[in-house]
Amino acid sequence: MLDYFLIAFLILAGISLIIVEIIFVPGTTIVGILGFLVGVYGVYRSYELYGVDTGHIVLAVSMAAGLTAIILSFKSGAWNKFSNKSVMKTPVNEGLTSALEIGQEGKCISSLKPVGKAEFDNKEYEVSSLGPFVLENTAIKIIKLERNKIIVEPIN
Structure with missing residues (x-):
């Protein structure tokens, strides 16, 4: 019974780390790779402990859960409170050279x-x-x- 919880924890932790990578720390890839490896290890343990049939089921459910979690995390908009919404209304350095002339x-x-x-x-x-x-x-x-x-x- 403990093995089920360990496998579920590893897979959920992996999915969570991948979502954190995609939404909160894009560009670092370390968190995403760590999440992927943790999830893969959870699926590997299910193959190792419970055989090929159960391993295939765990793999399919993990992939579906991961994809669903990523889609829902984007659709929920919860991450919007962390994003920068300010907009620049004028071009940068507008009128900078108006007081200058060639040869000055x-x-x-x-x-x-x-x-x-x-x-x-x-x-x-x-x-x-x-x-x-x-x-x-x-x-x-x-x-x-x-x-x-x-x-x-x-x-x-």
């Missing part, structure tokens, strides 16, 4: 590798160079403005 000069606040910080008219911006490494405090000028991207080059 400034200086690097940080080194550009090829991205870094620069200052134009006492205002800080994130800028990119087209290639070479540019040291901090180097004089630069804007050579291209693409939407909200500022491309600069050092002034020689």
